[in-house]
Amino acid sequence: MARLFDVLPGQEVPVGGIWSGFKKLWADSPAKENRAVQLNLVLHLGANTKPTDAQVQFENTLKFAQRYPCRVVVLCPDFDDKAPAEIRAKIYGECFLGKSKNDTRCVEIVLLHYTMKVREHLENQVSVCLSTDMPLYYWGHQFSSAKRLSDYDYLLTQSQRILFDSAIAPADTFTFPWPNQSAVRDLAYTRTLPLRQNLGQFLSRYSPDAISGGLKKVTIRHREQFSAEAACLLGWVKKGLVRSGVNVSQVQFVVVPEKCPGCFAMEFGYDAKNKKKIFCWSADLSKDRAKFTGDLGTGKTTLDAAAHFLAPEQALAEAMFF
Missing domain, CATH: 3.30.360 (Dihydrodipicolinate Reductase; domain 2)
Structure with missing residues (x-):
């Protein structure tokens, strides 16, 4: 799964230097004074995600951000038992012109690659990356088992919406005891x-x-x-x-x-x-x-x-x- 982190765009920064990295990234941007975001989105790339698919979903997120300025955290887990205990980070920022010259929509994306040995520290790292005064949405993409999502209780309980796609979701998605069933949405249904x-x-x-x-x-x-x-x-x-x-x-x-x-x-x-x-x-x-x-x-x-x-x-x- 490290390949997903490697193929996605962004500038690698120390995990502790994410926000100083964004400050430097926006320093010379015309949008540095007007890049407010409206929501947080966590895109969780599951075990079945291929590198080309990850790139497609990244582009879809950018298209979404053209209408809804947001802060995005992309989770790129590494399931290799022999992988070292580590969290790596990338940052990516882009702004889009809206309906007028004064209408600028921006997206800030943090990509986190992590191994299972540091899984217990992930929630703290994700919470640091989010804008605390904005609503949170969680999108689980190509996960191999809904049961494995139980480890991400913070995201499942705090998110206003939990998104999955029944066209690619595992069978236990429909029997999984979601903590907040009313928040769950199927992208296959919304497509219709x-x-x-x-x-x-x-x-x-x-x-x-x-x-x-x-x-x-x-x-x-x-x-x-x-x-x-x-x-x-x-x-x-x-x-x-x-x-x-x-x-x-x-x-x-x-x-x-x-x-x-x-x-x-x-x-x-x-x-x-x-x-x-x-x-x-x-x-x-x-x-x-x-x-x-x-x-x-x-x-x-x-x-x-x-x-x-x-x-x-x-x-x-x-x-x-x-």
């Missing part, structure tokens, strides 16, 4: 926001009774790589049907992975008394387009719409703040 908005807007033209009457089956088809997003969309549909008074135990829910470039689709099936009812949504995310076809008793309607996931930095914001 544009899809859920379009589906909700189209279905809102019908009464709950028109949607639920005679409903027997809900089928979701998806590209094989979108299984996590499909599961999230299915959960969203179930909750909507429950709110409409549907007994979901009497409805068959089917999720079918398919080999297609960017496909995502949903279809409702009705009983014999309502066989003329139609609801079908078919999307091609690779082309950012979808088609709705609906007839739930008020005449047939078709509609073309966009269809895409939120960009990673937008999904981060959605998961943190909403």
Whole structure:
């Protein structure tokens, strides 16, 4: 895991010299008098993170910071039992021009490489790196086991949001006893926001009774790589049907992975008394387009719409703040 620390950008500094390093870094910057941050974000790169993936997430964090100035601590653990007891640090700072010349957004990033032999000292080091008067958010990326996160109780209990991605999270993520379950957010779910908005807007033209009457089956088809997003969309549909008074135990829910470039689709099936009812949504995310076809008793309607996931930095914001 030391490779992650090595491939990510930044200037290496002594652990005790992080803030003097930032002072020197900003000394000649035009933004030195106007670089207030709005939040703290801890990005924890887990055991399954590859160097190229770490670089991608670093870039996503920078894109996020263009809208939300923040102080970031990137944790790069080293799981090698033979590694020496050490903590290494890097610092990185960058500013972005906002909507005007006077609107400057900045990010301060501290990268910490640490071995398991010094794990007990990590919380103190992280707390020193954070801005104490700003809210804290924790993002666990590519961790191999949720159980191992128990060692990071400070981050799990103090964070306003705990972010993970069910598309890459281990199975025990869903059974892990999170200290604050209400703070946990799934990035796979937030990525589907544009899809859920379009589906909700189209279905809102019908009464709950028109949607639920005679409903027997809900089928979701998806590209094989979108299984996590499909599961999230299915959960969203179930909750909507429950709110409409549907007994979901009497409805068959089917999720079918398919080999297609960017496909995502949903279809409702009705009983014999309502066989003329139609609801079908078919999307091609690779082309950012979808088609709705609906007839739930008020005449047939078709509609073309966009269809895409939120960009990673937008999904981060959605998961943190909403």
